[in-house]
Amino acid sequence: MSQITDTDQKDKKSKGIPFEEMLRICLSHWKWYAISLLIIMGFAVYKLISTEPTYLRTASVLIKEESKGGQFGNMAAALSDLGGVTPMSSVDNELEAMKSPAVMLEVIEKLGLNTDYKQTGGLRDKTLYGNNQPFVLTFSNPDERYSYSVTGDLGVDNKFVINKIESRGNGEKFKYSDIFTLDLNKGVDSVATPAGTLVISPNPEYKAKELKEPMRINIYHTPVEWRVQGYTSRLNAVLANRKASVINLSFADHSRQRASDIINAVIDVYNEKWIDDKNRMTDATAEFIDQRIDIIKNELLDVDRSISNYKSKNSLPDLQAIVSVDLAKQSEAEKKILELQSQYTMAKHLQEFISNPDNYDKVLPSMSITGLANSGSANSEILEYNTTLMERNRLVSDNSTSNPLVKDFDRRLDGMRKAIVQSVSTQTEQLRTALNDMVAERNRTSGRIANSPTQANDLLGVERQQKVKEALYLYLLEKKEANDLSKTFTAYNTRVITPPMGDSKPVAPRGMKTLLFAFFFAMAVPTGLIFVQYNMDTMVRTKADMDDRFKAPFLGSVPLYGKKPSRLKRLFKKKGGEDKPSDIVVKYGNGSAINEAFRMIRSNLELMNSRIAAGRDDKSIVTMVTSAIPGSGKTFVSLNLAAAYALKKIKVAVVDVDLRKATLSKSFGAPHRGVTAYLSGTATLDDIIIKNASGVEYLDVVPAGVIPPDPAELIDSPRFAKLMSELKSRYDVVLLDCPPTEPVTDSSVITRVVDRTVYVVRVGNLKRDFLDTLQEYYEHKRYTNMTAVLNAVDGGSGKASYGYGYGYGYGYGNKDK
Template identity: 35%
Template sequence: METNPVTQQTEETTEEISIRDILISCASHWRWYVATVVVALAVAVLYIKKTQPVYKRDASIMVLERNDKPTVLNQLLNDYVDFGFFADNTNVNNVIAAIKSPDVMSEVVDLLGLDVSYTTRGTFYDKTLYGKTLPVKVVFRDIPKDETASLHIRLEKNGGIKMSEFVKNGKPQNSYDLTCHVGQTVNTPLGRLTIERQPHYPSAVADNDEIDVRKSDNASATGRFLGGLSVEIGDKKSTILDLSYNDVSGKRAEDILSAVIDIYNKVWMKNRNEVSAGATKFLDERLAIIERELDNVDNDISRYKSKNLLPDVEKAYSLSMERADKNSAILLDLNTKLSVAGYIRDYITNRANTNQLLPANMGLDDGKTDGLIDKYNALQLERNSLMVNGGKNNPLVKDIDKALNQLRRSVISSINNMIVSLSTRIGHIQNDEQKTNTDISTNPTQAKELLAVERQQKVKEALYLFLLQKREENQLSQSFTADNTQIVKSPTGSNVPLKPKKGMIMLIALVIGLALPTGVIYLMETTNNKVRGRKDIEDNLTAPFVGEIPLVEEERKGLSALKPAQEKAYGIVVEHGNHNLINEAFRIVRTNIEFLTPQGNGASVQMLTSYNSGSGKTFLAMNIATSLAIKDKRVLVIDGDLRTAGLSRYIGNPKLGLSNYLGRHTDDIDSIICHYETCPGLDIMPSGVVPPNPAELLASDRWPRLLAEMKKRYDYIFVDCPPIDAVADTSIISHYAERTLFVVRAGKLERAMLADLEKLYRSGRLNNLSVILNGTRNAGTPYAYRYGYSYGYGTNPKSNSLIDYFRR
């Protein structure tokens, strides 16, 4: 297969040319960009105007650990830290969860009165009033926290206040208006209301004299304000937390952050003190019991020694005694733990302590048991808090009671397992001790009995001292409890709104304004399967290219320039001495035809045809003939389309014409030739009456005789033919035409048909086929693509600089 070098070269640069085509097409539709950019920017400005500014405030706090306490307190507490109460390794993630809890925000809402909002109606949005902009405050004395209400108030300069538009729980109340004064409590459809004067009254009244007051229920307000709070870890290697809050009022955002920090510290201290108080109560009870038991043991020892006159145990069998001492020490430690475990189990199983906190960190050295106790105490604190607000019938309290019962059973089970383990170890040590006692059997029985009693005394003394030390430690913990956090950065922020970001919005609008027409143009270009211009002809055809004729459009001025271009219907556009774009285009076509037409062999018969109707064959035939006639050439244009007679309309569709001569109704050739009055040297042979058999008439011997006679009279003969393959007429005429001018209409012929046209050219079916491109758009504008007709003919070359850059 023969390869088209032009097409092959085009395929290698398809991507570059496609981008260039799109850029040029975008430039030619500059009016679209103007319209979309203006609309997009207008919408962006309207959006900015209608969006209430949002401000951001930031704060930083440091979660204190054990080493973060003051230096003086460090020295005092370091001696007690190993006992467990001051092991304060705070989990930062737990602190974040506590700060962002609804309970903390609910208290903030109550503290700052955030459930009541104040707005004044503005041009584009309702402005929120707070701080310096809020002149008065409305106190709803009879509206519960779980109900909503709203009203409209108008502030008069004389201190009077007019109230209207009362709404309660979404239902409008009585429509009459009420009047009162600042500081007065008045009965309204919403119950008693008090209008309290704010510090900036009356200076804030001038701009905010009409206020809409809305009271939300506490749960809704808590959820709304909790959504603006953000808490994040500033650095993974530190315990510093970054708090931020976004709000339409910068002052309100600062107050919310400060209140959140203060309330969290208060809640933390309250919970810590409750745990310490529960531990103190338990220690006091156990110390009283141990003290009584220790007194009983001391009395038993005293009576036993008095009764048996027991002397001191001799230091016999030193090795056995050392072993016995070692076993005694182990038994002492195990018995101490066993007693503590027993005390804790008795405390838990006592019904009187059902809803009490369990003693924590009692030195059991069992991580599982200590963890269960800590979990139980935390859940018990949460239950106590819910009991204050909801009572026993609160479903959450019942669920927590079930969880507490399950945890209590788990703690008892864990302690029982510990007691069994300790008892087993004590049994082993006692067996070993019994063997040791056998070695010292020579000692008096009284000495052994006394030793057992003294061992009990030591156990009681050790347990008593341990509990006494824990009580003192707990007292110190309560006395020196400090806040869990320290403020590193107070709530501050910029007065520049976080939202809306005007520059970003305008940039996005500009991008959308540019991208939208670009996308449409790209879609149009990618889906357009029609011939677009000369480039498509050059890339797909090797046939000679005679020239291209631009599309003639109506002249547009002012706002009409933004509307889509409309094609203007023209007849003869070629004029002598006219150097506009269309005339120059036809002069180029004329020159190329003269160059392709051999001289000295009589007139050249050239037919014009196309693949589809509406390609402009008749228009081209008349104007090409006119351009030749202007050069004093004798030109004849024959209307060879006997079916539609399109060319005959130029001279009024005379009844006598080619069909009459071919049909033998006349033999006078001069009678069927019409002289075009406005152009000397141009003659037209109309088609005449539409015959029933055009193909048969053209196939008769009169057609070649007619052409032979016309060649003697004229320099050029143009035959306007029907579309090829539509009827047989064109094929018949082509046998007698020395050259075929094939018209391709831009925007009408599919590019896929160019391959068929190339085959038609290579087959030689049409003599000396040449191509004329008709109807190319923008050929004479600054956005023309690869044409060059505008050079020197009334256009400004400098205005084409950008487009010319893309054409190169």
């Protein structure tokens, strides 16, 4: 026997839900859309009303860059030959510096952003800041492990009455309901509370009107560190253009004034940090120059003292006149030697400074102090080293030296330092070689002074030393002055192009956008539910479902009759419940949809049956009406199809051959004499016929009678065929209300004596997969001349619907089927 729920047929997929069918289903669920719109749109309106608006403020900052000099933060640029600082900032680095938590930490401390003020009450809270914040509440020495929430009322008498204090932290929560009063009329007032000493003072920026009713205010205070991450993430800093050095800063906040203040404070703090970094490098350079000046000054005093002592001891006259001719010849060579000696001495000092381990954590002076024009390579290495060193020192200030990033910086600095020492050593060796060559040239010139006294040559050597020291001393004084001037006249490396400004309209919530989204979402929710329900529904719902799989001739659709039961009733409907009698709804003069549906089915049957009757003497047609499972409405279809024939004055008989349930007979009082009495030979046909059933002329009914213990044997008996022959002799049309095909085999026996089979498929009562089985029945002609009727189609007239009288507990065979 075929199984209804689990067939062995191939899984054939339908074409999907047609647009017109989907539209019809959606319209039939208009209440879903109404409820969805009411709930979702109502919630959206509530959120728009209750959500405090957020405003956006933006500013543009130009980062000043130079084509020459070191990177930002390189103090060696202070000693360039131009004098003063010539920084060149990397825009990407400055972008990260502006967004750094260190900058935001100082901004929060500067503006007191770790304390929020809100006016509560009503549907929407209002942020109080700046000119609408009536007072400033200071938490004196609070416990940094906890956050505090203070709620109170500011009265018209200018007194703030605290009625609730809450603290949270370390997984703990405390509530205090004591009353504390702070009087703003005193100017500054304080009170001891569980949150510490609270100090209140009027806000000088407050410009609102005097209060006419008390204002409920909530103050939320947290440690500064708790707010850094949140404010940093809300600050948006991006490059305006990859080819430009302009940074766009933006900040969104409930207070327009606070958003502007935060952007301005970020720029100010960034500039202050930039100046501090530059000044530290300038101070390091000044310290190095001062040390060199002290050394050269002492050496110059020693040389002056040696010259004076030598002249006094040897009573020498003025040697300038003696060697004036020779010195004139050597002037160019001496000038070059002085320059080389100055450069060589400074290079040696610089080499000693760099190689000294005590100076590893100090920024390095530039090679430009040697005066070499070709010192650019070593100088660029020193500039890169200083930048890396300062980044490492900033990282150490916030972390320990054991931090992996710090160790990585140390390794990089060690390699860079070795490369710098190598470069400086190369420069020093080049200076030494050039100096030796120039001294040799000078000695060749001095050899021509053969007649000069030995004392003159000795004194001349000492005087040369004196000139070298003097030149170096003056050079360092010049650089010290330039360094001091650069520190005095320091300019920021930023310029505000556009101050914080923005639209007066909030960026969130967006009213129209929110409502449009809510509308589409409200429409999408029921549509999605309907679509999912349709695709998960395995039952036959439309004629399209049948067209895809069941190719038998389609007679028509019968609209749903009666009130459609609720989904809840259908869900909890008791199986095996008592079947309800069927009604005759097809009546003369009734133009309802269900009447027209049965007339259409009658017409289609007449057309097809005319072909069967053609060419034979017997024009009477026997039609069996059956279904796959109980509850399909075959009795209803049989009875009303017979009524449709009777309207045309065609003699029709409806025979209840469902000898197991006898549902048709129940509609006429369930007589005890019926088909079973005829088949058992205890009654004649005239004894069991109900003439003009329900007052319908030309319509007779043959009830089933007493339920027999062996219905299949009775139907398979010769008297059943005799019954059909006798009925055909009396009526133009004979309709047999048969048992369902799947629970029992009765219909397979009955089909032998019929001319036509009407197979009733009820919407929502038969799985689509079983249509494949029906197609096999049709192809293999298991039932005579199969045709199909779709019953209980929703969408007919309001009253043309067939009730859910049938249930799954039809009682055929095993009850678990």
